[in-house]
Amino acid sequence: MGILHKRAIEASETTRPVPDLRTGDIVEIKLEVPENRRRVSIYKGIVMSRQNAGIHTTIRIRRIIAGIGVEIVFPIYSPNIKEIKVVKHRKVRRARLYYLRTSSPGFQPSTESSSAEHLRSSKELSSFFFFGARSSCIISIYGASCYQRTAPFLCLPFCIFPWNESI
Structure with missing residues (x-):
């Protein structure tokens, strides 16, 4: 130095x-x-x-x-x-x-504590991910998880439809 x-x-x-x-x-x-x-x-x-x-x-x-x-x-x-x-x-x-x-x-x-039920459901649903235009932008059911170099417009919300259920 x-x-x-x-x-x-x-x-x-x-x-x-x-x-x-x-x-x-x-x-x-x-x-x-x-x-x-x-x-x-x-x-x-x-x-x-x-x-x-x-x-x-x-x-x-x-x-x-x-x-x-x-x-x-x-x-x-x-x-x-x-x-x-x-x-x-x-x-x-x-x-x-x-x-x-x-x-x-x-x-x-954080000041908010998450319940055990929420953690269990997040582990069950952790396989449902949608990868955005860049690899650093991951959108899940619970919301966007964008890191520093990702533009906010790349994180678009989406819905999961129940494909296996009959109408």
Whole structure:
């Protein structure tokens, strides 16, 4: 790492201390929106991965919002981030938690708890998937699961008709 990168990291840590962020931690990030300097948005989620690259170090946060998984990548030394707070440390055995994209929502830090009946029905119906125009866009019965680089217009809702039942 170059001297300029080290000085930039030291300068950003003097204005705002960066906590020890590890994969699996539940964090709360206060981000100042660039369009409006007075509004601060709060993002809370689980750290899925961390990319160490000096001043360009990023973390990937995952959160379930309205039944849809949302992933956001934050550069931790960004001047727009006002505060990073670790809510809870969780021990995980992986460096990248990409399996959370397909797992049940029990590990997610959401406030809504899903019932066992809903989980059982989602396992029974997990074979009904429709793949969109890109491989990163998966549409299921319960809604769209689109990742970062997928355009929203590629995720179109569809219906499953009971083909085996007689009319």
